[in-house]
Amino acid sequence: MKTTETTFDEPKIPGHPRRIDTFAVTHSQGEPEPGDAIAETAQFQPYTVPERIQRDHDLHDRQPAAVHRPPAFAEASAGKPSTVHRNSMLRIVKYVLYDILQNRIVIGYTLFLLAVSLGLFNLSDDPTKGLVSLLNIALIVTPLVSIVFATIHFYNSYEFIELLAAQPIRRSVIVWSQFFGLALALTLAVLIGIGVPVAIYAPNATGLSLLVAAVGLSVVFVSVALLASVATRDKAKGIGVALLLWFYFALLYDALVLFLMFAFADYPLEKAMLAFVSLNPIDLARVVVLLQMDISALMGYTGALFREFLGTGWGIAFATAVLLLWASVPMLLAVRIFRRKDL
């Protein structure tokens, strides 16, 4: 007991480990035995010690010997891996979906899409005209609803996320299950709201490409929304950022590209246009669907180039790959940020 007395009267040096050292001696009777129930059930995932922490431990070696040295990681992680993570994603996605379907906004959105689609197809006898009008609506509305709904839902689920973060689950599983829950719900809405009318009035390749584009854009903008909400702590700010992003992709970007084309009208910009289109998922979706409609002749020389490249099977594969990148890269960034976020 004398040791602790001495420690207390010593000048206090922040973080000086000697205080624990002496304490560890007085308390060593509480150390669990090797055959302890806790020690046996313990199963830890492997984790490489960051260099910085390793350095801290090296510092410790210079201190008196009582500092506890953790065993090498191979020993600590021995035993079969946990069974928790295997199904935890599915279990959580189920609760996320349940929560989304409860608040009825997605149902309202489905009915809205259904009403608009049916209305546009019934306006004229030519289903292609209906498709063109529907394309314009879908390219504006699906990204907007996806990004705003996903952002609001993420902030409203903050309690749920906090609760999950204290459970034995990976942080990444928490974000990915939000993503899958939201993407599934919004995809379902598009499949019913746009898919059903298209299947009735325009069951062709163009209709299918429009449907795929709408689903793809929904997923892409859920991904962008999660990145925005993970990166900003404040709800109002997060929603503001989401709206700005939508505004940028849906409206501003085209204006910027037009401005560039105008400014550099003397140069051959056709190839550059392909790159510009790929940098905006909405534009990419629009071009691919328009190419299916056989009206790309209206787009001039650039249109011909698009046709040559994006109109082929390879072009479709390229467009799909770019959309997949647009869906995955923001999510991967979001997971990265969320893993180091303080809750």
Added chain:
Amino acid sequence: MLESTHLTKSFGKMKALDGVSVRMNAGQAISLVGPNGSGKTTFLKCLLGLVIPDSGDIVLNGAHILGGWDYRRHIGYMPQIGRYPDNMRVGQVFDMVKEIRRGAFEHLDDDLMRAFEVEKFAHKTMRTLSGGTRQKVSACLAFLFDPAVLILDEPTAGLDPVSSEILKEKVLSEKAKGKLILVTSHILSDLDELTTDVMYIIEGKLQFYQPIEQLKARTGEEKLNRALAQVMKQNAAA
């Protein structure tokens, strides 16, 4: 069993934790004491991985836990303010957590659920619950999976006297089973009853960490609150 070394965390310019190094063993019940905003909750959240420390290390049962997740199966956490999905019913919250932790626990300990008569309000949605009832839900969840480490952040705040006694009884019986228990509270008489050791934190720095009996002997006081008051006075003088 659980050890932190040089744990440091800043929020902007404010240092919430400043080189906290402690070693905690099974069978100890430790009070975390300190003024508001002294870093107690931050320390507990670091142990849970809810807050990521800037530097330092945490070792549980011989394994580094920073960046890990599976170790949380050994920890039961009762947050200061229990926040739950508003639309969920109480019963659903329990079902969900059980489902998520399926395969990660040996057996369920529903002593508290029975003592608090959770069944009586299991059909209510979380939104409609009073602060105290929420605390009951948090407490039940913390003890439900019979974890080896219990982290209780202001456990008795908001509980009525009867429930508060039930919870304290439960803490004492878990302590007797040889678990490691960490409690923060501003009700020092509770801590006096429940805990064996006291950890005093000011502005993120560990001031002292020793058995309550020693602290009392050193200060010549019989009660924890008076002993702490004296230490604080000494600190102010020094």
